[in-house]
Amino acid sequence: MPGEAYDHLMAVVVLGAIFVTAVTVVPSLSYVNLFYLDQQQLRNIALSAMKTVLFDEGYPANWGSMSGLSQFNENDVKRFGLAVLSDPSFYVLDQDKVQRLGNNPMGNLSYQKMKSLLGLSGYDFSIVLRPLFNVKKSVSVVRPDDSTANINFKANVSRYDGQPVPNAIVWATIIYAVDDTSYMTYSLTVKNVTDSLGRSQGSQTVSVSGNAKIKDVIVIFKVTVADRSTIVVSSQDTNTPNDIALINAVGDNLVLTIPPNMPGSNDARWITNIQMYNFETSVSLLNGSGTGNDNMMNYGSLNVWSQSFPGLSSSDPGVLIFTFRTETLGPGGRTLAILVGPYAMWGNDGVLSYNAVPVSSGASASVQRDVIILGMAYVAELRLWKT
């Protein structure tokens, strides 16, 4: 009788061991399948989300610009999508909606709100908009005297996997602000072609006569590969643009705001010049005297400046170049500073990142598409992973 009990005990132990082993081994046998299933599920959801982001206008259809000069309220957006308004073409995005993704002084769409509108509970995602190709640029300015500036610039063009892009045409537009009887901004463009290693470089000397002085200098690169183009803005380091004003364009309106909590943000600054530049023509939108209350911004009652320029959004403005008369952090009193706007993408090597890419090595799915924003080609990438 005790022997039988031992046998049954042994049977229970052995069966228990077999059960535990089965529970451990069987899932691992099917791990690859489960992994593929998981990946495929993520990919399907990412594809669906990307389709909504690129092809849907959202609701209201003009949600990116509906607030006009007022602060944007994300709760007014009932459905999300970046497609341009009333355009039958696919993959064309609305610049006003894209601007609501980045840090926008007039309000932006929060990550949680977008996630809710896309119905992605249980998942996290990131959206990156970047130029078709990578442009590494550098600019150095040497000033032998106040009236002369020697500008050296380099631009290396490559794919994102590091492969160089030869024969890319690099247009470098040098813009410099001149302190004279008026405060004007001038520009000249130099064309280069990348060599077999994707490198291009050039130099240019600009000078002014009389008592005029060259102040801020900025270089804007436009790179085209087989006429598919991208713009990268390079700034001289004497000024940090965001210290002076945050630029926002909503439809035909330009809105500038003084950034809070910046050194010197209490100082007055004047908009002396606004130009619309598309690498072929330059149109002056505004000329200010740079004194008195003429287009002045100041902390307090004048911390927002806005003006409407009818036809601005439909005229494909390229870039907008703002010249300010402002304080400088260093010695020398008031100086001139150039800012380029309005789109957030241009302030960061042309890349707009929305939410961080996951740092863990867990499964994620990525969908990538070519899109067009303001006539320029970009790559939109949506990456999705489980929370």
Added chain:
Amino acid sequence: MRKAWSANSSKGQMRVIEAVMAAIIVITAVAFLYAFAATPSSQTYETGELEKIGHNVLHDIDEQRLLTRYVYNSEWANITAALIVSVPNDVYFNLTIYDVNGNSIGHPLIQYGSSQVFADSKAVASVTYIVSGYQTNYNPRILVLKLVRG
């Protein structure tokens, strides 16, 4: 009494062996089923994704009014460069252009990636895109873009 106990012991041992064998059979069956109940090959999905990429790239180049210019002005280097910078980094392509009768128009090789990449790939996507003509000339061309991942 000893005989009966011995018989019970043998029965017990047999039950253990039966249980072990049954468990082995069940586990083997489950493992066998899992091994064969594979997820549908991802090649189907992969081809679909590559087709979407191919159509997206051709459409965007066309949207910028460059595709017809490349094709009708025989800008083969430009169309190759435009496609290279437009497709994702791990995607290789081969483009062939036909007239409406299905005859190749005799352009140089428009390809990114070696022929081996195409030969070795298990999933090749093919996208057909038609352009009707350039400016006012109606002269359709059929673009067949083949894509693989490297």
